[in-house]
Amino acid sequence: xxxxxxxxxxxxxxxxxxxxxxxxxxxxxxxxxxxxxxxxxxxxxxxxxxxxxxxxxxxxxxxxxxxxxxxxxxxxxxxxxxxxxxxxxxxxxxxxxxxxxxxxxxxxxxxxxxxxxxxxxxxxxxxxxxxxxxxxxxxxxxxxxxxxxxxxxxxxxxxxxxxxxxxxxxxxxxxxxxxxxxxxxxxxxxxxxxxxxxxxxxxxxxxxxxxxxxxxxxxxxxxxxxxxxxxxxxxxxxxxxxxxxxxxxxxxxxxxxxxxxxxxxxxxxxxxxxxxxxxxxxxxxxxxxxxxxxxxxxxxxxxxxxxxxxxxxxxxxxxx
Amino acid sequence: xxxxxxxxxxxxxxxxxxxxxxxxxxxxxxxxxxxxxxxxxxxxxxxxxxxxxxxxxxxxxxxxxxxxxxxxxxxxxxxxxxxxxxxxxxxxxxxxxxxxxxxxxxxxxxxxxxxxxxxxxxxxxxxxxxxxxxxxxxxxxxxxxxxxxxxxxxxxxxxxxxxxxxxxxxxxxxxxxxxxxxxxxxxxxxxxxxxxxxxxxxxxxxxxxxxxxxxxxxxxxxxxxxxxxxxxxxxxxxxxxxxxxxxxxxxxxxxxxxxxxxxxxxxxxxxxxxxxxxxxxxxxxxxxxxxxxxxxxxxxxxxxxxxxxxxxxxxxxxxxxxxxxxxxxxxxxxxxxxxxxxxxxxxxxxxxxxxxxxxxxxxxxxxxxxxxxxxxxxxxxxxxxxxxxxxxxxxxxxxxxxxxxxxxxxxxxxxxxxxxxxxxxxxxxxxxxxxxxxxxxxxxxxxxxxxxxxxxxxxxxxxxxxxxxxxxxxxxxxxxxxxxxxxxxxxxxxxxxxxxxxxxxxxxxxx
Numbered sequence: 001x002x003x004x005x006x007x008x009x010x011x012x013x014x015x016x017x018x019x020x021x022x023x024x025x026x027x028x029x030x031x032x033x034x035x036x037x038x039x040x041x042x043x044x045x046x047x048x049x050x051x052x053x054x055x056x057x058x059x060x061x062x063x064x065x066x067x068x069x070x071x072x073x074x075x076x077x078x079x080x081x082x083x084x085x086x087x088x089x090x091x092x093x094x095x096x097x098x099x100x101x102x103x104x105x106x107x108x109x110x111x112x113x114x115x116x117x118x119x120x121x122x123x124x125x126x127x128x129x130x131x132x133x134x135x136x137x138x139x140x141x142x143x144x145x146x147x148x149x150x151x152x153x154x155x156x157x158x159x160x161x162x163x164x165x166x167x168x169x170x171x172x173x174x175x176x177x178x179x180x181x182x183x184x185x186x187x188x189x190x191x192x193x194x195x196x197x198x199x200x201x202x203x204x205x206x207x208x209x210x211x212x213x214x215x216x217x218x219x220x221x222x223x224x225x226x227x228x229x230x231x232x233x234x235x236x237x238x239x240x241x242x243x244x245x246x247x248x249x250x251x252x253x254x255x256x257x258x259x260x261x262x263x264x265x266x267x268x269x270x271x272x273x274x275x276x277x278x279x280x281x282x283x284x285x286x287x288x289x290x291x292x293x294x295x296x297x298x299x300x301x302x303x304x305x306x307x308x309x310x311x312x313x314x315x316x317x318x319x320x
Numbered sequence: 321x322x323x324x325x326x327x328x329x330x331x332x333x334x335x336x337x338x339x340x341x342x343x344x345x346x347x348x349x350x351x352x353x354x355x356x357x358x359x360x361x362x363x364x365x366x367x368x369x370x371x372x373x374x375x376x377x378x379x380x381x382x383x384x385x386x387x388x389x390x391x392x393x394x395x396x397x398x399x400x401x402x403x404x405x406x407x408x409x410x411x412x413x414x415x416x417x418x419x420x421x422x423x424x425x426x427x428x429x430x431x432x433x434x435x436x437x438x439x440x441x442x443x444x445x446x447x448x449x450x451x452x453x454x455x456x457x458x459x460x461x462x463x464x465x466x467x468x469x470x471x472x473x474x475x476x477x478x479x480x481x482x483x484x485x486x487x488x489x490x491x492x493x494x495x496x497x498x499x500x501x502x503x504x505x506x507x508x509x510x511x512x513x514x515x516x517x518x519x520x521x522x523x524x525x526x527x528x529x530x531x532x533x534x535x536x537x538x539x540x541x542x543x544x545x546x547x548x549x550x551x552x553x554x555x556x557x558x559x560x561x562x563x564x565x566x567x568x569x570x571x572x573x574x575x576x577x578x579x580x581x582x583x584x585x586x587x588x589x590x591x592x593x594x595x596x597x598x599x600x601x602x603x604x605x606x607x608x609x610x611x612x613x614x615x616x617x618x619x620x621x622x623x624x625x626x627x628x629x630x631x632x633x634x635x636x637x638x639x640x641x642x643x644x645x646x647x648x649x650x651x652x653x654x655x656x657x658x659x660x661x662x663x664x665x666x667x668x669x670x671x672x673x674x675x676x677x678x679x680x681x682x683x684x685x686x687x688x689x690x691x692x693x694x695x696x697x698x699x700x701x702x703x704x705x706x707x708x709x710x711x712x713x714x715x716x717x718x719x720x721x722x723x724x725x726x727x728x729x730x731x732x733x734x735x736x737x738x739x740x741x742x743x744x745x746x747x748x749x750x751x752x753x754x755x756x757x758x759x760x761x762x763x764x765x766x767x768x769x770x771x772x773x774x775x776x777x778x779x780x781x782x783x784x785x786x787x788x789x790x791x792x793x794x795x796x797x798x799x800x801x802x803x804x805x806x807x808x809x810x811x812x813x814x815x816x817x818x819x820x821x822x823x824x825x826x827x828x829x830x831x
Contacts, residue, residue, distance in 0.1 A: 004821045009828040011816075017824075019654060020814035092760070127705055184762065191762060212826055282827060 014284030021251075021275055025289070029168065029250025030271050037247055038269040042086040042140055048266055051246035054239060055266045056082070057143040065126060068119045075118075080144035083121060085130040085137045091186070093130030095121050098144065145265060148258035150231060153223040154178050157185035159257065162198065162230060162264075164240035165273055165285070166252045168296060169305060171240045171312045172288040174198040175280040176228070180210070181220050194218060195280030196225055201313050203233030207282045214282075234313055236264045241309035243269055291316040327812055331805045338801035345796065350437065355791035358602045362434040362536045364574060365599075368584055370592035372422040377588040379417040380407070382577040384432055384533070387443050389571045391435045399428030412581055426589070434536060434574060443531075443575055444550065444557040450527035456519045465502035470524055480526045481558045481567060484551040487517050488562035514547050514562055527552035531559060532583060533575040534596055541597040545576055545583065625797060638671070640793040643803045645670055645780040650810050652776050657819030660776050661753055661769040668746050669773070670780035676738040678781060682774065684739045688720050689770070692751035693758070700759065714748040 010017070016025070037043050048055040059078055062071065075081065083095040095118070097105045104112040122139045124130070131137040147159045154160065156179045165173045175197045179185045182192035189195045194215065197206035205228040208215050217224055230236060240254040243266055253273025256264050278284050295301040295316075302308055345351040368379055379399075383406070386392045397404050402417040417428045458466050473486035490500050491513050503516050514530055521528040532545040548569075550557045559569040569575075576596075577583040586592035625636050645667035652658040660666050673681040695716050699709055721739050728736020750773075758766045783789050792799055816824075 003825050005825040005828045007816045007821065010820065010824055013824070013828045015816070015820070015824045015827055017814070017816040017820045018657065019817060023812055023814045089760070124703065129703065129705070188761070191764075209826075212823070214826070278824065278827060284824075284827060 010284075011286075014286035015278060016275060016284060016286050016289065018275065025167070025251040026272055030252075031248075034247060034249055035271050038249065038252075038271045040086055041084060041088075041268065042138060044266075044269055045140070047246055048243075051242065053242055053246060053266050054262060054264060056145055059141040059143055061086075061141070062122050062126065062139040065123060068122060071119065071122070072115050075141075078141075078143075082142045082144055083118070083125070084140045084142060085125045086140055087131040087135065087137050088125075089131065093121075093125055096144065145257055146260045146262075148231070148260045150258060151176070151178070151228070153221050154218055154225070154228065156180045156183075156218075156220045158187070160187065161255045161257045161267055162236060163273070163277065164200075164237065164254045164256060165277055166240050166244040166254060167285075167289055168250050168292050169241060169244050169301065169308045170288075170292045170295070170316060171200055171237045171309060172292065172316065173277050173281055173285055174200050174203070174236075174240075175277045176230075178218060178225075180218070182210075189274075189276040189280070194225070195276060196228055197277070197281030198228070198230060200237065201315055203230035203236065204228070207280070209279055209282075212279060230258070232258075232263055234309065237313055238306050238309040239264045239266060241305035241312070245305040288316055324812065327808060331808055334801040334805040334808075338798050338805065341798035342796040345798075351795055355787050359436065361436075361601045361603045362574075363431060363599045363601065364434055364534060364536070365429060365431045365597050366576070366584075367427055367429050367595045367597075368417075368586065368592060369425065369427040369595075370586045370589040371425050372419075372589040374421050374423045375588040377402075377417075377419050377422050377426075377586070379428055379584070379586050379589075379592075380582070381415045381417075381428075381430060381584040381594075382581060383413040383415050383430060384434075384574050384576045385413065385443060385578070387569055387573070387575065389436065389569070390536070390574055391437045392432045392574070393435060394433040396431050397429060398431070399426070401426070402428055404428075412578060414581075422589075442557075443559075443569065443578065449555075450529075450552050452525050453522040453527050455523050455525070458519070458523070462503055465499040466520055466523060468499045469503070470520055473520075474524070479553055480521075480524075480551050481553040481560070483524060483526060484517070484521055484528065484549060484558075484560055485565050485567060487520050488549070488560060489565045491517050491520075492563055492565070510563070511547060514549060517549060517562055521551065529579045531575050532577040533573050534598055535570065536572040536574055536598055536600070538598070541595055543593060543595050545596060546573070548573065550578070625794075636797075637790070637794050638674075640797055640800070641674075641784045641790065642667060642671075643800055644783050644789055644793060647803050647807060648780040648783055649776055650807050652772075652779065654810050654813065655817060657817030657823075658772045658776060659769045660773040661750055661757070662746075662773070665746060665750055666773050666776035667780055668743055669777035670784055672741045672743070673777065673781040674785055675741045676735070678778065680735040680738060681741075681781075682778070684724070684736070685742065685774070687724065688717065688739065688742065688747060689751055689754070691720055692717055692747065693755055693766075696751050696755040697758075700755065710748055710752050713751050714744060717744050717748050717751070 037047055042061060045055060045058050047053075049058075059081055060074060062068065079097075079100045081097050083093075083097075085093040088094070096108050097118075098108050099106040101112060104114060105118055106112055125137055125139040128136045145159075151160045158179055160176045160178050162174060162176050164171050175195055177187040177189060178194040178196065179187050180192055180194055184191070187193050189209075192211060194208055194210045196208045198204065199206050205226050208225040210219060216226060236256055236258075239256055240252075243254040244250075244252050247269055249269070249271050251271075251273070253270035254266055255268040255270065257267050259265050275285075292301075295311075302311065346353055364384060366381060368381055370377070370379070379402070383395070384392050397415060397417075399417045401422055402419045404415065404417050407414040407416050415430050469487065469490055473483050473490065477483040477486050490497065491504065493500065496504060503520075504513065508516070518528045518530065528549055528551045531548040531550050533548070534542075534545055547562075548559050549562050550559050552558075558567055560567045561570060584592075584594050625633055628636070646664065649660065649664060649666055653660065653663075669681075669685060672685075675681075676684065692713065696713055699712055704712065721742075721744070724736045724739045728734065728739075754766050754770060757769060
C-alpha cells in the first residue's frame with residue numbers, strides 16, 4: 001500500500017505534479033483577472049448565455065432580503081427549481097425543489113417544506129453562510145436538470161457530473177466522479193468517491209479507482225463500472241472546448257451534466273482543476289499537454305473550438 | 321522563458337551579495353563563522369596614587385599605544401575631583417589630571433581595552449629621523465671595557481640592529497664576560513643593563529630609545545613595566561628585546577611609554593606610586609569583531625542591526641528567525657507536499673514553542689484547539705454569521721486560557737500559565753478553519769492538516785532554536801538574501817513533490 005516510486009518513473013509515465021500544475025498550467029495560462037468569471041457562478045451563467053453555451057436556465061436571482069416578499073409569487077409558475085449560492089463552496093447551500101403541493105415545496109427526498117424555510121435558506125445564503133470566507137452572496141434560482149439516466153445505479157447519492165480538462169483549447173482528459181457511502185455522498189476523490197476515467201475519444205470508461213486502488217464495480221451499488229459509456233460524447237467534448245473559448249482560461253476544468261432532453265449542460269467551470277484525473281485515467285497528462293503545445297507551436301491548432309474538439313476526439317497523440 | 325532567465329539572474333545576484341557580504345564580514349572584519357568562537361580581550365589599567373596637601377596637583381601619565389598586533393580601544397579614565405585632558409604634544413599621548421587644591425590620598429586611573437588586530441602599522445610612525453647622538457662619557461675603567469665590548473659586537477654584526485643584539489647578548493648574558501662585568505658592577509637591575517646597552521649604542525653613534533610596556537600574556541599587577549629597546553637601523557626603528565636578543569616588537573607587547581619622557585610625573589603631591597595591571601577576558605568573537613569594526617567606522621556595521629539599541633536588536637533576533645520558518649514551510653509544502661492549516665500559521669506556533677518549550681507548547685496547543693473545536697462544533701448548529709462566529713470563538717479561546725491557567729496553577733502545573741503566549745487570533749482562526757474543514761471534508765482531513773501543521777511547527781521550532789541558525793541569522797543578516805534566493809528557486813520548481821511519489825505510484829506500476 002505504501003509503495004514509493006521514483007521521480008524518473010513518474011516523469012516517464014508523463015505525470016504532472018502539483019508544482020508543475022501551479023507554476024506552468026495555472027500561473028501561465030489562467031490570468032488572475034479571469035478567476036471571478038468561474039468563481040462566481042452567476043458570472044459563469046452570464047458568460048454561458050453570452051456565448052450560447054448550454055447551461056441550466058437561470059430563473060431568477062435574489063440579491064436582497066427585500067426581494068423575498070415577492071418571491072413566493074415569483075416561484076408560482078416554477079414547480080421545479082434549484083437554489084444555489086453564487087459563490088458557494090463544496091456544494092454547500094444547494095436546495096433542490098422537485099415539485100409543489102399546495103403551499104408546500106417538495107424536496108427530492110419527498111419531504112415538504114414551507115415557504116418560510118425556503119426564505120430562510122435564501123436569507124442565509126445572502127448573509128454569506130455558504131460562501132467562501134463568509135462574504136455576502138446572492139442566491140441563484142436555476143431550472144432543475146432532468147438528468148439523463150446514463151449514470152443510474154452508479155452513484156450512491158446525487159447525480160454525477162463529467163469533468164473535462166481543457167488545455168489551451170483542446171479537451172485532453174475526462175472523468176466522472178461517483179459518490180459512495182464512504183465519501184458520505186460527496187464526489188471528492190480523496191474522500192473515497194470513485195473516479196472513473198473516460199476516454200476522451202469515445203466517452204467510454206477507461207478504468208475506475210477508489211482511494212487510488214483500481215476497482216471494477218461500484219462499492220455500494222455493485223454496478224459494473226466498465227460499462228459506463230456517455231451518450232452524445234462529441235457534444236460533451238465540444239461544449240467543454242467552447243467553455244474554454246468563452247472563458248479564455250488556458251487550463252480549465254469544465255463540469256458538465258447530461259439533461260435527458262437538452263443534452264450536455266455546463267454546470268460549473270474551474271480555474272484550478274486537480275490532478276486526480278490522472279489517477280482515474282491511469283495515465284499522466286504531460287504527453288497530451290506537450291502535444292497541444294506542439295500543435296500551437298507548429299501553427300496547426302485550429303481556431304474554432306468545435307474543430308479543436310474534433311481534433312481531440314480524433315486523438316491528439318495520433319499522428320495526423 | 322524570460323521569467324525563468326530573470327529569476328536565474330536575480331538568484332545569482334542575491335547569492336553573490338548574500339554570500340559575498342558574509343564572506344567579507346568573516347574575512348575582512350573578523351566576524352566568526354561559528355557561534356562558540358571566543359577571543360581574548362585584555363583590560364590594562366594604570367593606577368597612580370599619591371598624597372596631596374592642598375597644593376595644585378598635576379599628574380601626567382603616558383598612555384598606551386596601539387601596535388601592529390594590538391588595538392587599544394575604549395579608553396577610560398577615573399579620578400575623583402580631578403579634571404582630565406589628553407596632551408598630544410611631543411608625539412606622545414599623555415593623560416593629564418589636574419586639581420587646584422586636593423587634600424588627602426588620591427588615586428587616578430587610566431583603563432583601556434586591548435583587542436587583537438592591527439591598530440597601527442608602525443609604533444614609530446610619528447617619530448622623525450633621530451639625530452646622531454652624542455657619545456656618552458664613560459669612567460676611565462669603564463671606557464676600556466666599553467671599547468672592547470663594542471669592538472667585539474661590531475665584528476660580529478653588519479648593521480646597527482645586529483650590533484644592538486650583540487651588545488644585548490653580552491650584557492644580558494647569564495654568565496657575563498669579565499669586560500661586561502666591569503660595566504655592570506654587582507647585581508645590576510634590568511633597567512641598568514638596558515641603560516648600559518643604550519650608552520654603548522650611543523658611543524657607536526647609533527640612536528636608541530627604551531620602550532616600556534607590558535606583556536599582556538602575563539596577568540599580573542606590578543609597579544614596573546617591561547623594557548624593550550628601539551634602535552635606529554639606517555632608515556627605521558627596530559625593536560629588540562634585550563633579554564632574549566630577539567628583534568621585532570613582540571606580539572603581545574603593549575607599549576606604554578616610548579623614549580626618554582617620564583612614564584608618569586606627579587607635581588604638587590608626594591608618596592606617589594604607580595601600579596599596572598592586566599586582566600584577560602574571553603569574549604565571544606562576534607562581539608570583538610563588532611567593537612573592532614565600530615572603531616574603524618565600517619559602514620557595514622553603521623548601517624546594520626548592530627547600530628540599533630540592544631532592545632531593538634533583540635526584537636530583530638526573533639524577526640530574523642521568521643524567514644527560516646518560512647523556508648521550512650516552503651520546503652515542506654512544495655517539496656515534501658505536507659498539508660498545513662494556514663500557510664504561515666506553523667511559523668507562529670513555532671515562535672510560541674520557542675517561548676513555552678516544545679512539549680508544554682504541543683500539549684497546550686492540542687488541548688486548546690481540541691476543546692475549541694468541540695465548542696465551535698456546537699456553534700455550528702446555531703447558524704451564526706462568520707464574524708460573530710469567530711468573535712465567539714475568540715472569547716471561548718480566551719476563556720480557555722483563563723481556565724487552563726487557573727486550573728494548572730492550582731494543581732501545581734505552572735507550565736499551563738504559558739498558554740497566554742499563543743496568539744489568540746491565530747488560534748481562533750485555526751479553530752474556525754479546522755471546524756469548516758471538518759464539516760466539509762471530514763475529520764480525516766482535519767487530522768491530516770492539523771498534524772501537518774504541528775509537524776511543520778515542530779521542525780521549524782527545531783531549526784529556529786538551533787544555536788547555529790540563531791547565530792548565523794543574527795550575525796550575518798545578509799544571509800537572508802540567500803534564503804530569499806532559495807525560496808525563489810523553489811517558487812519555480814515544477815518537479816514532483818515527495819508525496820506524489822506515493823500518490824501517483826499506481827500509475828507507474830503497469831509499465
